[in-house]
Amino acid sequence: MTKCIIFDFDGTLSNSIQIFIKAYNKFAEAEGYNKVAFEELDDLKKMSIPERCRYLNFPIRNIPFAAPKLYRHVRDMKETLPLFPGIKQMLDDLHSQGIHISIISSNASDIIDNSLKSNGIDYVKDILSSKYIFSKDKLIKKFLKQYQYTPSDAFYVGDEQRDIDACKKTGLPFIWASWGYDDESLISGTDYKAATPDDIVHFAADA
CATH class of the missing domain: 1.10.150 (DNA polymerase; domain 1)
Incomplete structure (x- = not known):
């Protein structure tokens, strides 16, 4: 689950x-x-x-x-970072299912929080910012330990190969968001591929 x-x-x-x-x-x-x-x-x-x-x-x-x-x-x-189409509905659906939603990003936490709240999303409490772009695995491990989650309890959704590499170090399953920054030619080792945000809702329900 x-x-x-x-x-x-x-x-x-x-x-x-x-x-x-x-x-x-x-x-x-x-x-x-x-x-x-x-x-x-x-x-x-x-x-x-x-x-x-x-x-x-x-x-x-x-x-x-x-x-x-x-x-x-x-x-x-002073521009709010826009969300991709379908993202708010996806997050709302996951939240309504009682799933703990968190963010681990290289972006600044206040910029992320402003974007979410500007889009009516106020239920994401854990927004962690990684100073070093190749060290997300450290924050992932710290977060999992804080909430006593195992890799079977959670998964990570990202769009870059460095996100996959970080998850490999933690044992956390990875879903590649195919609409993101890295071209598919750079992607190797992902566990799942999401073609749309709604795919993530289905993955969560089937896991």
């Missing part, structure tokens, strides 16, 4: 790419990195994170230090 579902946010729940590109380009201009054109998105989705960093002339080691600056630009834009 599914007791808990942990979600990634950007690319999984939120279609935030347009806003983040605008914010990133302001950041890149100030810091001297290559900007991103919207027409480059399809090519970038097919690149791994190290490849994207090289393409943008952005040292991958700088990500933890750049993130707070990037989020500051997002906040300054």
Whole structure:
């Protein structure tokens, strides 16, 4: 029985790419990195994170230090990160079934919380922000221990290969949100594939 579902946010729940590109380009201009054109998105989705960093002339080691600056630009834009179509209904359905919904993301928790509440979602109490994009497994383990969940009690929903890699380290089943950031050519080792948000509701019911 599914007791808990942990979600990634950007690319999984939120279609935030347009806003983040605008914010990133302001950041890149100030810091001297290559900007991103919207027409480059399809090519970038097919690149791994190290490849994207090289393409943008952005040292991958700088990500933890750049993130707070990037989020500051997002906040300054005063735009609410939009949810993908069908996401609110999916979350409402899962919540009505008594499933514990949580979020573990690289995004800032206040930005996520603002997006959810702006969309009438006020029941997600656990929003955990991972400072290091390749270390979500540490937060996942901490969260599971806090609530005494086992991998058979929960699963994680995300859109990137790094999310899969984190789940492999924790033993947590993984559902790949196919509408997200990483192209399918980058995805390996997912347990399930969701073509629509409603698929996740079905997975939870059948688990």
